[in-house]
Amino acid sequence: MNLKELLQNQPRYKQDQIWQGKFDSHLNSYDQITTLSKDLREKIKDFPWLSVKPILLQKSKDGNTVKALLELSDGQTIETVLMGRVNKRETRENEFRYTICLSTQVGCPMNCAFCATGKMGFKRNLSVDELVDQYRFWQRHLAEKDGGEVDNIVLMGQGEPLLNYDNVKEALNLFIKYGKIGQSKITMSTCGVIPGMKKMIEDSDFPPVRFALSLHSAIPEIRKKLMPSHADNFFEFLIDWSKQYHAKFTSRTQFIGLEYSFLSGINDDDKNLKALIKLASKLGRVRINLIPYNDTTGIFVGSDMEILKKWQKKLMDSGFTVTIRLSQGQDIAAACGQLRNDQIS
Numbered sequence: 001m002n003l004k005e006l007l008q009n010q011p012r013y014k015q016d017q018i019w020q021g022k023f024d025s026h027l028n029s030y031d032q033i034t035t036l037s038k039d040l041r042e043k044i045k046d047f048p049w050l051s052v053k054p055i056l057l058q059k060s061k062d063g064n065t066v067k068a069l070l071e072l073s074d075g076q077t078i079e080t081v082l083m084g085r086v087n088k089r090e091t092r093e094n095e096f097r098y099t100i101c102l103s104t105q106v107g108c109p110m111n112c113a114f115c116a117t118g119k120m121g122f123k124r125n126l127s128v129d130e131l132v133d134q135y136r137f138w139q140r141h142l143a144e145k146d147g148g149e150v151d152n153i154v155l156m157g158q159g160e161p162l163l164n165y166d167n168v169k170e171a172l173n174l175f176i177k178y179g180k181i182g183q184s185k186i187t188m189s190t191c192g193v194i195p196g197m198k199k200m201i202e203d204s205d206f207p208p209v210r211f212a213l214s215l216h217s218a219i220p221e222i223r224k225k226l227m228p229s230h231a232d233n234f235f236e237f238l239i240d241w242s243k244q245y246h247a248k249f250t251s252r253t254q255f256i257g258l259e260y261s262f263l264s265g266i267n268d269d270d271k272n273l274k275a276l277i278k279l280a281s282k283l284g285r286v287r288i289n290l291i292p293y294n295d296t297t298g299i300f301v302g303s304d305m306e307i308l309k310k311w312q313k314k315l316m317d318s319g320f321t322v323t324i325r326l327s328q329g330q331d332i333a334a335a336c337g338q339l340r341n342d343q344i345s
């Protein structure tokens with residue numbers, strides 16, 4: 001039995017006490033959750049307080065990015081990343097804003113041509129505890145380090161979140177309820193798994209977190225080559241799905257994020273740009289994120305920054321909101337698509 005199953009039979013208020021305690025970065029064991037009754041404390045004492053164990057921490061040269069290799073109870077490992085950025089606009093004692101990048105699976109079955117995680121193959125889904133505990137791990141790390149707090153969560157680490165739908169949904173709801181992280185501070189990124197995308201629209205319990213789609217080409221044949229999981233009718237589906245998405249998530253902070261990594265000579269020519277403009281204009285409120293490619297395979301070469309800037313300008317001229325992602329942590333292989341647990345393989 002895992003903690004989740006045990007808690008299912010407990011009244012709501014007891015579940016609240018446990019989760020509130022687990023999300024309190026000052027507490028280090030169930031014993032310290034003083035609100036718990038003795039018998040419940042007895043019942044849960046054998047469940048691990050933290051289900052992930054750090055076995056290696058690597059810091060980037062500038063010190064702003066930290067990658068952790070975490071060991072799970074069955075000996076599998078995953079990586080998770082902490083990114084700090086100075087934000088002088090707001091006044092808060094600690095001027096760093098922290099984003100954590102969480103993994104959702106051990107390995108990944110999607111096998112995108114440009115991504116290092118796919119090369120590891122797929123091992124298994126992460127449990128709710130393992131998802132939540134990546135957050136709790138960083139929460140404690142920051143509390144010890146400089147009293148900092150997690151400001152944003154991105155599900156952009158190893159794995160495909162929509163293939164671990166139920167556990168990801170539950171973890172997201174726990175982050176919002178007990179981690180006090182606003183739903184607009186959480187982003188889930190997907191390769192575009194059709195059944196999962198349909199489910200999140202129909203499911204009243206799926207929280208309105210930000211949604212990002214890894215697009216990488218709006219030309220079906222090119223996307224299929226880069227992302228073997230690309231379904232033949234995916235773009236037709238996406239256009240239709242986006243209408244339902246906007247009908248369900250109507251807030252101004254809700255938009256469809258489109259992520260586009262730049263591979264020189266593959267997806268960065270004018271034909272691809274035109275195709276992106278055409279597709280994006282059919283998707284309602286979108287925000288386009290242009291990502292410099294981080295080398296992982298030796299097969300692809302990233303496009304020049306000039307090309308990203310040119311695309312940004314042309315897309316903005318067409319009326320889109322466009323950002324260029326500032327990649328962090330390349331020197332410790334902690335940037336997008338570089339997570340592959342390679343220290344131990």
Ligand code: SAH
Nearest residue numbers: 115156160189190191214261293294336337
């Ligand atoms: N499976 C999900 C979650 C991973 S998110 C998804 O694909 O969305 C990781 C993001 O980084 C995705 O947008 C992915 O396409 C992108 N990415 C993967 N490898 C990359 C690389 N080498 N350089 C830049 N971006 C990469």
